[in-house]
Amino acid sequence: MNLFQLSWKNLTNKPLSLALNLILFALGTGLISLLLLLSSQLQEKFDKNLAGIDLVIGAKGSPLQLILCSMYHVDTPTGNISIKEAKPFMRPGHPLIKAAIPLSMGDNYKNYRIVGTTHDILALYNAEIQEGKKWEKTWETTIGATVAADLGLKIGDQFQSSHGFASEKDMDMAHEGDFIVVGILKPSGSVVDQLILTNTQTIWAVHEHAAEGSTDSTAHEAHADDSKPLIEYEDRDITSLLIQFKNRNYMTLNMGRSINENTDMQAAMPAFEINRLYANMGVGVDALQALAFAIILVSGLSIFISLFSSLKERRYELALMRVMGASRSRLFFLIILEGLLLAVLGCIIGLLLSHGGMAILSGLMKDAYRYAFSGWVFLKEEWILLSGALIIGVLAAVIPAIMAGRTDISETLAEG
Amino acid sequence: MLQTKALFYSYDGRNQLQFPDIDCKKGEHWLLLGQSGSGKTTLLHLLGGLLSPKGGVVNIDGTNIANLKGSALDRFRGQRVGIIFQKAHFVKSLTVEENLLLAQQLAGAPASKTRIRELLERLNVGHKHRSKPDRLSAGEQQRVAIARALVNQPAIILADEPTSALDDVNCNEVIHLLEEQAAAVSATLLVVTHDSRLKAAFRNQIHL
Numbered sequence: 001m002n003l004f005q006l007s008w009k010n011l012t013n014k015p016l017s018l019a020l021n022l023i024l025f026a027l028g029t030g031l032i033s034l035l036l037l038l039s040s041q042l043q044e045k046f047d048k049n050l051a052g053i054d055l056v057i058g059a060k061g062s063p064l065q066l067i068l069c070s071m072y073h074v075d076t077p078t079g080n081i082s083i084k085e086a087k088p089f090m091r092p093g094h095p096l097i098k099a100a101i102p103l104s105m106g107d108n109y110k111n112y113r114i115v116g117t118t119h120d121i122l123a124l125y126n127a128e129i130q131e132g133k134k135w136e137k138t139w140e141t142t143i144g145a146t147v148a149a150d151l152g153l154k155i156g157d158q159f160q161s162s163h164g165f166a167s168e169k170d171m172d173m174a175h176e177g178d179f180i181v182v183g184i185l186k187p188s189g190s191v192v193d194q195l196i197l198t199n200t201q202t203i204w205a206v207h208e209h210a211a212e213g214s215t216d217s218t219a220h221e222a223h224a225d226d227s228k229p230l231i232e233y234e235d236r237d238i239t240s241l242l243i244q245f246k247n248r249n250y251m252t253l254n255m256g257r258s259i260n261e262n263t264d265m266q267a268a269m270p271a272f273e274i275n276r277l278y279a280n281m282g283v284g285v286d287a288l289q290a291l292a293f294a295i296i297l298v299s300g301l302s303i304f305i306s307l308f309s310s311l312k313e314r315r316y317e318l319a320l321m322r323v324m325g326a327s328r329s330r331l332f333f334l335i336i337l338e339g340l341l342l343a344v345l346g347c348i349i350g351l352l353l354s355h356g357g358m359a360i361l362s363g364l365m366k367d368a369y370r371y372a373f374s375g376w377v378f379l380k381e382e383w384i385l386l387s388g389a390l391i392i393g394v395l396a397a398v399i400p401a402i403m404a405g406r407t408d409i410s411e412t413l414a415e416g
Numbered sequence: 417m418l419q420t421k422a423l424f425y426s427y428d429g430r431n432q433l434q435f436p437d438i439d440c441k442k443g444e445h446w447l448l449l450g451q452s453g454s455g456k457t458t459l460l461h462l463l464g465g466l467l468s469p470k471g472g473v474v475n476i477d478g479t480n481i482a483n484l485k486g487s488a489l490d491r492f493r494g495q496r497v498g499i500i501f502q503k504a505h506f507v508k509s510l511t512v513e514e515n516l517l518l519a520q521q522l523a524g525a526p527a528s529k530t531r532i533r534e535l536l537e538r539l540n541v542g543h544k545h546r547s548k549p550d551r552l553s554a555g556e557q558q559r560v561a562i563a564r565a566l567v568n569q570p571a572i573i574l575a576d577e578p579t580s581a582l583d584d585v586n587c588n589e590v591i592h593l594l595e596e597q598a599a600a601v602s603a604t605l606l607v608v609t610h611d612s613r614l615k616a617a618f619r620n621q622i623h624l
Contacts (some may be wrong), residue, residue: 001517001527013509064421186475293426316505323466324521324564325494414457414499 003330007337008312010228014218017306018342022128023328024299025346029385031292033354035285036381038361041283043372046072049191052125053355056268057081057089058206063268064277070103070240071270073113074193077105080237081265089241090135097254099124099244102230104203107161110145112193114161114196116238118201118230125190131155132183137226138201141181142183146195161206177206201226204236245255296392303342309333311400318404319412330369332405338398340390347389351361351382362415417442417604418572419461423472425458432470435459437624439487440572445595445605447614451624452486454607460576465493477571486516494523498565499601500594502577504557506549512536512560513545516567523568525563538600539593555586559593566597571605591617 011018049071058066061078068075083090090100101124102115121127121132125145132155144155153159158178179198187193211347230238245252256267311318318331359375426432432494433455434603436513440446461467463474465481474481506515516532525576536542539559544552549560558578565573575594579587590609591614598605607614615621 001514001521006510009509086480136474238582267531298578314508317507319509320505321518322490323464323493323521324519325490327490330522410458410461413461413466 003334003337007341009316010334011338011341012039014310016308017310021299021303021306022346022349024302025343025389026065027114028292028294028296028299028349029389030357031350032289033351033385034357035288035292036045036270036379036385037354037358037375037377038373039281040379040381041377043278044144046277048189049125050270050274051190052244053124053173053242053270054245054252055243056240056270057086057243057259057265058103058268060264063266064273066240066266066268067270069105070242071191073115073195077239079264080239081241082234083210083230083236083238084213084234085263085265086238086241087234090262096244096245096247096255097243099277099342101242102200103240103242104166104200104236104238106203107163107206108165109159109161109196110151112144112151112194112196114141114179114198114203116198116200121197122185122241124244125188127188127191127192129192130184130185130186132181135198136182138199138200138205139177139179140182141179141186141196141198143181143196144185145187146182146193147196153184155181155184182341194355197225200230200238208269215357291367296388299346300343300392300396303339303393304399307339307400308403310407311335311403313405314361315412319409320378320408323413324410328405328407331407334399335396335401335404336397339401340393343393343396344386345391347386351385417444417471417477419608420463421473421475422438422512423459423469423474425455425462426470433458435462435472436622436624438463440604440606440620442604443602444620445618446607446620446622447606447618448622448624449608449615450608451610452615456610456624458501460574461549461605461609462484463499463572464499464574465489466499466518468510471539491524494519495523495568496571497618498568498570498573499560500561500573500575500578501562501566502580504549504554504561505531506560508550508563511546511548512541512552515549515560516564519564519567532563532567533536535567536560537568538597539563554581554582555589558582558586560591562593562597566603567585569601570603572606573598574606575607575609577609577611579609579614584613587613589613 054072056066056070058070058077059081060080065075066078069077090102091096094100101117101120106219107114129142134143139183147153158179158180176305185192255270259267261267266316321331355375358366358373362373365373418438420435420438422437423435424432435455446568448456448459458467462469465484467481471520474484479492481489481492506607507518513529513532517527517529520527533542533545536545539562540558541559542555543565544560552560573594578594579590582590594605594607
C-alpha cells in the first residue's frame with residue numbers, strides 16, 4: 001500500500017467528484033490540443049502547396065478565392081481569362097518569369113477535379129510518374145496517387161467527366177467523350193495527388209461537345225490541335241495561370257500591381273493571401289484558445305476545491321496516518337500526488353479525445369475537401385500542454401497539501 | 417519499559433497539568449483511571465508521542481521520546497507504539513486488509529499479508545478483510561483497530577477508552593482480547609479509562 005496506490009484509492013472512492021474533475025480537465029486540454037492539431041496541419045498543407053508559386057493570374061474577383069481554387073483546389077474559379085490577354089505572361093523567354101503554368105478547370109470525375117495544364121505542373125510540385133507516362137494527346141490523363149487509390153483506376157481505364165466541381169446525385173450532367181488513364185503519379189503529399197491531369201485542349205474539347213449537343217458533328221474538325229502551342233489559340237480561354245519568377249524584385253512586385261490596374265485580369269500573391277487567411281483564422285483560434293484556458297483554470301480550481309473539502313472529512317484519517325508513523329512530508333506528498341494524478345489523467349484523456357476527434361474529423365474533411373488530416377501525429381506543443389497540466393495539478397494541490405502536512409494529531413484525535 | 421518522570425503539560429502556558437510518575441515493566445498490564453477533564457487523554461497523547469511535553473521525561477524501551485523530533489518521532493511511534501482510540505477510525509477508501517497494510521508500510525515494516533490474516537483470524541474478523549471499515553459493526557471495528565495497533569508488534573500498547581462505546585458483552589470481549597494479544601507479543605499494555613467496569617480486570621492501577 002504505497003503512497004501512489006493510496007492516493008488512487010482516495011480518488012476512486014469518490015467517483016462522481018473524480019469524474020467531474022477529469023471531464024473538466026480533459027475538456028480544456030482536449031480543446032487546446034485539437035486547436036493545435038488543426039492549425040498546424042492546416043498550415044502544413046497550405047505551406048506544402050505553396051510550391052514556390054509567386055503569383056496567380058486569373059479573372060477579377062476575390063483574390064483569396066482565386067488562390068484557393070488554383071492552388072488548393074477547394075473553391076470555384078473566379079471566371080476565365082482569354083489566352084489573348086494572358087499571352088504576354090505565357091510567352092517563353094519572358095525576362096522575369098521562370099515558369100507560367102496554365103490551368104483549365106470545370107469538370108470532375110467522382111469529385112476529383114480534372115485540370116487541363118502543361119507538364120510544367122509536375123516539376124512545380126516535384127511529382128513523378130509511378131506507372132505509365134505523362135498525358136500527351138487530347139483525352140489522355142495522368143492521375144494523382146490518391147485518385148488512383150480511391151477510385152481504383154488503372155492504366156487504360158476509361159471514364160466520363162461530369163460538369164462542375166462536385167458530383168451531386170441526380171444533378172450529374174455527364175459529358176460526352178471518354179478520358180483514358182495513361183499514367184499514375186507517385187504520392188507527393190501535395191495537391192496533385194488529388195488531381196486528374198490532362199492537357200488544356202481536352203478541357204476545350206469537353207465543352208465543345210457540350211455546346212454542340214448532338215446536332216452537328218462537323219465541328220469536330222475545329223478541335224484544337226495537341227501539337228500547337230497554347231498561345232496561338234488567342235480566342236480561347238483558360239481559368240488561371242500559376243507564375244514562378246526568376247527572381248523576386250521590385251519589377252516582379254510591380255507586375256502584379258500593373259495587371260490589377262491595367263487589365264481585365266487580376267494577380268494575387270499566394271504568400272500574402274494565405275497570411276491574411278491565417279490572420280483571419282487566428283482571431284477565431286485565439287478566442288477558442290482563451291475559452292480553453294479558462295476551462296483549464298476552472299478545472300484547476302475544481303481540483304483545489306475538491307481536495308480542500310475532502311481534507312475536512314479526512315482530518316481524522318490524516319491524523320491517524322501520523323499516529324501510524326507517517327511524517328508531515330508524507331501527508332503533504334499524498335495530497336500533491338492526488339492533484340497530480342487528477343491533472344495528468346485529465347490531460348491524457350483530453351489528448352486522447354482530441355486525437356480521436358481529429359481522426360474522425362479527418363474522415364469528414366476528406367469527404368468534403370479531399371484533404372487528408374491525420375489524427376495520430378503528436379506535436380511537441382502537446383508535451384508543453386502535459387507539463388502545464390503537471391504544474392496546474394501541483395498548484396491546485398499545494399494549499400490543501402500544506403494543510404494536510406500541518407494536521408495536529410493530538411488536537412484532531414481529541415476531538416474525534 | 418514505560419516510565420515517566422516529572423511529566424507536565426500546559427495548553428495555554430499558565431495552567432499546568434502535572435502527571436504522577438509511571439513505571440510499567442515489560443509485559444505488564446496497567447489501568448489508568450480518572451474522571452473526565454483530569455488530563456487522561458493528554459497523558460495518553462504524551463505517552464504515545466502525539467504531543468510533546470513541556471517538561472519531564474517519557475521513556476519507552478530506553479528512548480526518551482521527549483527528545484525525538486519530526487519524522488524520527490513519527491517513525492518511532494509507528495514502530496514501537498500501538499494506539500487504540502475510543503472510536504475506531506480508519507482510512508475510509510481502503511479495505512480492512514489495506515488499512516493494516518498501510519500501517520505496516522507507514523511504520524517502514526515489510527508488508528506481510530499472512531501476518532495480517534493471522535491477526536484478523538485471531539480477533540475473529542478474518543472474514544471481513546475485504547470489507548470497507550464503515551461496513552463493520554462497532555465491535556468489529558474496535559477489533560480491527562486492535563489488530564492495526566498490534567500489526568507491527570509494538571513494545572507498548574496504549575488504549576484510550578477502548579470500551580466506552582461498547583455494551584457489557586463486547587466490553588468484556590474487547591478487554592479480554594486486548595490482554596490476550598498484548599501478551600502474545602509481550603507488549604506493555606496501558607488502558608486509559610473512566611469505565612469502572614474494567615477495574616476488576618486489572619491488578620495494576622494508577623489514579624489521576
